[in-house]
Amino acid sequence: MSSIVTFLGKGGTGRTTIAIAAAKNLAQQGRKVLLLTQDSSPAYNIALGIDITAKPQEIAANLSVAQLHSTMLLEQNWEQVKQLEQQYLRSPLLKNVYGQELGILPGMDQALALNKIREYDQSKQYDVIVYDGSGDLNTLRMFGMPEVLSWYIRRFKGVFQDSEIVKALSPFVQPVTSAILNSSWSFDSLSPDETDQASQMLEKGRQALTEQRVIAYLVTKDDPVAIAQAKYLWGSAQQVGLTVGGVLLNQADSNDSVTKEFNPLTITFLPSISSGEWQTLGDALPNLVGSITSPKPTTFEMTEKKIKVFLPGFDKKQVKLTQNGSEITIEAGDQRRNIDLPPAWSGRSVTGAKFTNNYLELSIG
Template sequence: MRVLLITGKGGVGKTTVSAATALLAADRGHRTLVMSTDPAHSLADAFAVELGDEPTDVVPGLLGQQIDAQRRLESHWGTVRDYLAELFDWGGAGGIAAEELVVFPGMDELFALAEVQDHVSSGKFDTIVVDCAPTAETLRLLSLPDVLGWYMQKLFPMERRVARVVRPVLSRVMSMPFPGDDVFQAGEGFYGRIEGVRRVLADPEVTSARLVMNLEKMVVAEARRTYTYLGLFGYAVDAAVVNRIIPDAVVDPYFKRWRELQSEHLATVEDAFSDLALLRLRLFDEEMVGVDKLRIVGEELYGDRDPTARLATNTPFRMFDSDDEVVLALRLPLAERGEVDVVRHHDEVYVTVGPYRRSLLLPDSLRRREVTGARLTEGELWIRFGVRRG
């Protein structure tokens, strides 16, 4: 089973790459689903076919799906939403204001991502290709399972116990609505789905992210940051796709400076992503829309490679002994020293890179050890744990 996450800055051609990858996988015998979690769906436009909220046949062996995230949200969040709407209405924020407050930013996309877990569990597909939203939204989305996991493990059980104690008493003296067990059960069910997604996406044997970029300074810079942030949250990246390279056959003087700039940026890409498979696509002289054109894209992109294979092997997370210490190594490619911060708090280590933070719950073998230092080395953050306490 393989899950391929195709992401990149808006406008770089990630939907075309997603569609071409899925089509080539199907042509080579893999039962394939390509699905879009981008609220601004364009997957159907790429294939020039009609796609809806349920998997739809594109060609033999390939189905496509443009997920209706709002529908998923209403289906799985209804009980919690109704309670929160009642609570906000009691507090004076009724009507439209309450409806807006009960849905947190990113939740609709999160439920769309949960669909991946359902398809993996179904066993109907060998390969699932996900046409993700642009990188900023994708990073926010992929970080949510960690944030939600911390809340569910640390605060949710306490809130449920408190609610059970105070609900019978306070309901007699005040009109404020208190959550019932059905609300907490719905919350636990939601967390279970998202945790399932997390397990699938964080397994490098199953899931790989592929970064699509053009040879432009801002695009390459964003791809570099994305590579680092995906490492922070434990997602494996196996390929960088460089799209719209001006072919050698183009000799028009108008493109001379563009070719020089692309050459400079390509050197940067080759250096920054040297541990990944580097896939290249030329700038075509027409729109590559429809099944026939996408087949050309797929063949040029992958050649003899299996598009579903793990194109580069790297371990997002590992632990090893070093003298009397234990090292926890987190893969952070391209991270710079000044943007990384590590803090130990009880049984957790908080790692911050730029605007993103991840909480790492320490295994039993490390909880009684002191953090003795942390440093970046060859694309990894090494956190050292010394002699056991007590």
């Protein structure tokens, strides 16, 4: 399986430049690298000196690049969807709908991008996938989709299974989702059977985060707004279970105040470069896919019956805690994290909570 590296930070901090330098550097180390971008502007074409397409093209030894274009991904399969509709509905509704018009649906961009990354990961063609997305909460929501979808399935599967509307639509849902997302997703996937393809897909997505195969790096400059945004994204990344491997302080020298802000993350100071000086920037980068020693988002202390949730960038006033059976939900900022109690703690509940040193510490009674 591939290691997946992405970058989080305020726009204008140099995320794209760093992503390109990182991809080049990893490829020079002998790793097979795929650089993925959702940027449809001419920036990448100019930076790399090529016209980037949706199909991966090799631009150097071990290095390929491709663009994730949502409208193109939709259009590729939309005709299939309309043909399938004719099989299931007497009066097709979609015949005058263009695939690109679905791009307005909330989360469609992230869903398509995540699915494409999944396909490239499963192809086993690449050692590392460098994903240069929006670098903001949308990127975090994308990587958090498996967790969120799993939560909704667990909560509402009974409602769906008993719904007459669902039963009537179920023959149509599976072929449509197969055509759009290349997965056999159907209402049958809401069954308790955890061996179905949809459940397996979600579980693998969750495991990829847990196993630290997906790693994010915070990119910032020595600027109060950029630093504040990076800290907020750091805490939000913990909420979706995404490991943050360190901080890349771009175009800056050693700075004790910045180091203190992101403690205990490792800070790497990156030099200013002129256009095309990829080697200089790449050599300054840390080992992006090595062993990560950053704090885990969630730690269970079984003997003391405690759960420690790492939430940097937030204070106790921004955190909301609820419990439903064996599931604890923590809301912080614009993100939600669901934590299942271990079987050994079945039937127990949270008896105390305190927020200290960036950790929310929960006591289980």
